[in-house]
Amino acid sequence: MKKTISVALTGNPNVGKTTVFNTITGSRQHVGNWPGVTVEKKTGRCEYADTSIEVTDLPGTYSLTAYSADEVIARNFIIEDNPDVVVQVVDASNLERNLYLTMQLAELGRPVIVALNMVDVAEGRGDTIDEKRLSELLAMPVVRTVGTSGRGLDRLLETIIAVAAKGEKHTHTIGYGDEAEALISDLVRILDDDPALAGGYPLRWLAVRAIEGDSAVLALIEKSSVAGAVQARLQQIDLDEYEALLADKRYEAIGAILPQACTMCVRKMTGSDMIDRVVTNKYLGIPIFLALMWGAFQLTFAVAEPFMAGIEYVFGWLGEVVAGSIGNEWLASLLGDGVIGGVGGVFVFVPNIFILFLILSILEGSGYLARAAFIMDRLMYVIGLPGKSFIPMLMGFGCNVPAIMSTRTIEDDRDRLITILVNPFISCGARLPVYILFAGVFFGRDAGNVIFGLYALGIVVAILSAKLFRCTILPGESSPFIMEMPPYRIPTIKNAMLNMWEKGSMYLKKAGGIILIGSLIVWFLASYPAGVEYGSEESFAGMIGHLLEPLVSPLGLDWKIAVALIFGFVAKEIVVSSLGVLYGADEGSAALSDALLADPALSMAGALAVMVFVLLYMPCVATLGVIKKETGSWRWAGFSVLYGLVVAWILAFATFHLASYFLGGA
Structure with a gap:
């Protein structure tokens, strides 16, 4: 046999x-x-x-x-x-x-x-x-x-x-140093008092895993008769410090073995390794990441300002040409208020969007964004969001649609669903024009800080929502994210520009298509019934706005903002073009800025509430469609809309009243 x-x-x-x-x-x-x-x-x-x-x-x-x-x-x-x-x-x-x-x-x-x-x-x-x-x-x-x-x-x-x-078992062990070995010996003696543990598991291994905070091993020990003694001994040490020590000792053992058994296998420390010692440091990694993001938004505003002024001048000139050369009042309003006032109000933000995408492309090409995912992994795992989810979150800064599609690489179904549901809170490029408009009008030189705060708020809401989902509707353990770091490289101008154009051109296509259609619809609602004053409270737009005004008035907003937010469901950029139409700003972004600043219904607190609401409320139509496709259920797509609206209203309400208290009537 x-x-x-x-x-x-x-x-x-x-x-x-x-x-x-x-x-x-x-x-x-x-x-x-x-x-x-x-x-x-x-x-x-x-x-x-x-x-x-x-x-x-x-x-x-x-x-x-x-x-x-x-x-x-x-x-x-x-x-x-x-x-x-x-x-x-x-x-x-x-x-x-x-x-x-x-x-x-x-x-x-x-x-x-x-x-x-x-x-x-x-x-x-x-x-x-x-x-x-x-x-x-x-x-x-x-x-x-x-x-x-x-x-x-x-x-x-x-x-x-x-x-x-x-039939011989492997008995070779790693020496972890006198202090750690003494601790391991203490735990082995304690564990040996439980016959079930001593007879079924290697005790040294159990001790090492307990020191490293292994949840499965700790749960096993918790059921044993020696649980109290083990816990008492572990409370005497810094578990994080010992976990790092044991990992370092393993790598020291590897470092001692390789030179003796392999020629050329041991690579000298590279420049990438030395940089990583700083940028992925346990304490410095997240502050460096936040500082780089803050610098990106500051640079975006500083560099884009002259380009924005040029575009504003061009659209202002076009508005004057239309007003002076077209005798038909209806057609002049259609082209001036509907097309130039709507689409022009969005195109003025093209420089900001392209510059931000260029900066992100440079960071990606350099290899830094891979480190950003690694830096955030530990924090995300602790709060219930799988580490792999940070890649879709980074992609969400460009557009939530491909970001949600990229969750297909996440193996666990619950991890993937959580990632999909929280991704719309990551501020995509389509929201940026709204931030630039309101932050630029009401906060001037502090606009970059305000926008940075909005992006950070989106990440915080996504993370806290993931924790909430993990503890309630989608319980379970999330999986850690493991990836190999690419070496740092000097990004090529060609690749950075191509990447910028690929992402920025999506914005241009929307501005030339769906935003134009949305602007014309808003123009129609603001112009009719026939005979009403353009954009007045008697227009269809005014009727719709007043119907919804009770919902937004606690946020310090009026009916015009309510109408713009409705059309933002199609595409977030339409919020700006809708306001351009409703305020009759047919001379470019400067006119819209002046109109917003002159509106007695708006204040700095209200402007903050608008931006927070736009950041968090329902996904756009395209994002909603891809949520349905990836989850296979309209139920989850509907949940995403309802949850986003509730979160947006609550945080916008809190933002308005807190800002009103600290800023007064500003």
């Missing part, structure tokens, strides 16, 4: 693990799901040297920290199912990163084999790896393989059989 050996195949993503699995097992595979989750489970068999080998392909994971479902599955299988052999497939061309998982596997006390995969790639770039020396240093077998060609796989199978026959 053939002996059967169970093998767990683990490793980082993209190391060729599945290729090795497919080559070994061939067509003898079974694919299903792990119990209770939608993560795919692959098992396969192969016959070698009169031995039946059953291989389980575990989900790819960078560590065994058990933050994500993949990590929990991989770790639980190794510990609880107790396979005869654990084979870690390692990318030989990126040993330093891959060996971190090896260090964690070494603490599990299981028979481990390292499959040094992709050695052809490593050799092609000049690396020379001494697998025998590496095996001695790791105290575990190391086998060279090339999964794509099958090279070394026979040797791997022979090693699996030999290791399983010995």
Whole structure:
């Protein structure tokens, strides 16, 4: 009768693990799901040297920290199912990163084999790896393989059989320093008093994971008879400090091993590494990110001002030409108030939008925005928003539509749904004209600070909403975000300009199409019934506005703002063009600015309330459509509208009354 050996195949993503699995097992595979989750489970068999080998392909994971479902599955299988052999497939061309998982596997006390995969790639770039020396240093077998060609796989199978026959568990451990080792020893003694823990788990591993704040391990200990003693000992230390210490010690061990076993594998610290020590620093990272964003908005205003003045002059001249050369009063009003007053009031903000997109393109091309995602990951995970969601949030600064579509890369359905629902709170480029108009009119030189505050408020509301959803309608654990940092590069002018044009041209197309149509509709409502004064309270627009005025008057707003907000549902830029039409500002943005400033119904507090409301209220039609498409439900699209309106009204109300108190009647 053939002996059967169970093998767990683990490793980082993209190391060729599945290729090795497919080559070994061939067509003898079974694919299903792990119990209770939608993560795919692959098992396969192969016959070698009169031995039946059953291989389980575990989900790819960078560590065994058990933050994500993949990590929990991989770790639980190794510990609880107790396979005869654990084979870690390692990318030989990126040993330093891959060996971190090896260090964690070494603490599990299981028979481990390292499959040094992709050695052809490593050799092609000049690396020379001494697998025998590496095996001695790791105290575990190391086998060279090339999964794509099958090279070394026979040797791997022979090693699996030999290791399983010995039945020896891996006992090599990392030294974490005298202070940490004393703490680990204390915890091991405490844990050993519980027979269930001592008989089912490697106690040193439990102690290390408890120190690192592993929620699954702490929950396990909490059910034991030694929970109080463990908790009392952990309360005596700074867990964050020890977690960082243990991670540093693992990397120190890797740094000591690599030079002895590999030539060219150890890369010197690069300029990117040195910059990252500052910009991704635990304490400096977020302040640097906020400072860069603040500088971006200040620079946007400073550089755009002369261009805005030029565009205002052109549209002012056009308004005068239309008023003086067209005798037909109806046609003159249509072209002057409807087209020039509407579309012209939006086009004047093109310089600001293009300059902001250029700055963001430069930051993206330099490699910094990837760091911004990394910097925000820890904060977002703590409050319930998955770390991967920060990439769609960054994209949302341009447009919420592609940002929501990009959530397809998020594996967990609840994480993805939360990201979709909060993304409309991220201030897209379409809202910027509203901010520029009101902030420029009422706050002058402080306009950049006000707009920066609005963008920050959008992020805060998105984060707090994610926490609320996670605690109520969509409970569960969010997954951490792991990404490889691209090296810093000097952005090319060509790429930055192309990126700017690609994003900015979307705004121009909207200004030339949907905004024109929206402006004409508003002009019609402001001009009729026939015989009424243009934009008066007796017009259709005035009737609609007065119908809604009771809803916005607590926010310090009047009927004209109410009408503009309704049309903002089509596209946020239409808020500005609608106001241009309603205020009869047919001489460009300067005329609209003067009209807003002269309106006794508006104040600085009211201007802040308008901007907060526009930031947070319902998504535009295009965004609403993509929410329905990505969630497959009008229910969630409707929820997004209702939730946004409620949040917008509450915060705009609070903003108006707080600002009225501090600013008085300004």
